[in-house]
Amino acid sequence: MKRFAMTAFLAAAALGAQAQTAPVTATGAWARPTVQGQPTSAAYLTLTAKEPVALVGASTPVAGVAEVHEMKMEGSVMHMQAADAIRLEPGKPLELKPGGYHIMLMQLKTQLKPQTSVPLTLTFRNAAGAKSELQLSVPVSATAPAPAAGMQMPMQHSK
Template identity: 40%
Template structure:
């Protein structure tokens, strides 16, 4: 009987090592004012294997897109991207001045303290997709800068210990 138990534990251990693990920390959504059509979602994502964030969905918005904001000189640009690379063992931070999730055509106001469900689709290098359910808390409008102009040097107020 003992060899069977050891074999089962061995197989279980092997399966745990080959399956990718992706964790999401500090997920939050910016609260909105009544009638505001969109908002942003932010978080830190860490995967144990090279993976990519392919998509995000949420019942609070008709459209959800992964965006990247970048500065070219003094010109800010923002737009959708197909995916975000998640290098193995490295935390990728989605934040207002970089990669982030846009919730577009909101179905209602997101109030401070609300919980916003998000579903992330992550794919590893073998093409295996996984869905990750996240409950993001809505934070006050003034918890992060709304205006991205002139924000240089203010990263400390929203540094979560992982600047990239």
């Protein structure tokens, strides 16, 4: 009986570790560096879904709390608040960027140093309620990464 219970526990643990991979691709991810003792930071990236899903959560081992936030203007003041679920339309990129949606990292356990990267897990939910995950390694950088070749903005040439 004891042996059976242990087997069941291990099976459950294995199932828990094997979450479905989300039908979402992430590009241009970056997280803001911090100074020693700074408790918060934020991560940004662009998400493109293949199927309709909603971004419902985030987690990382480097922060006690990771939340999806949105910035909103109220009058002339910018506020930020946790976003419950951000819907992704298939093929339509959603950009998380400074001044808009972002992944808020709170209760940081470690300093985020440039030239390192932090693991980030994003959780999505589809219309049927099934959850899936996207595991990422997010570079720590003071600025957003340069756009990929072929996606660059038209540049003005000086004469």
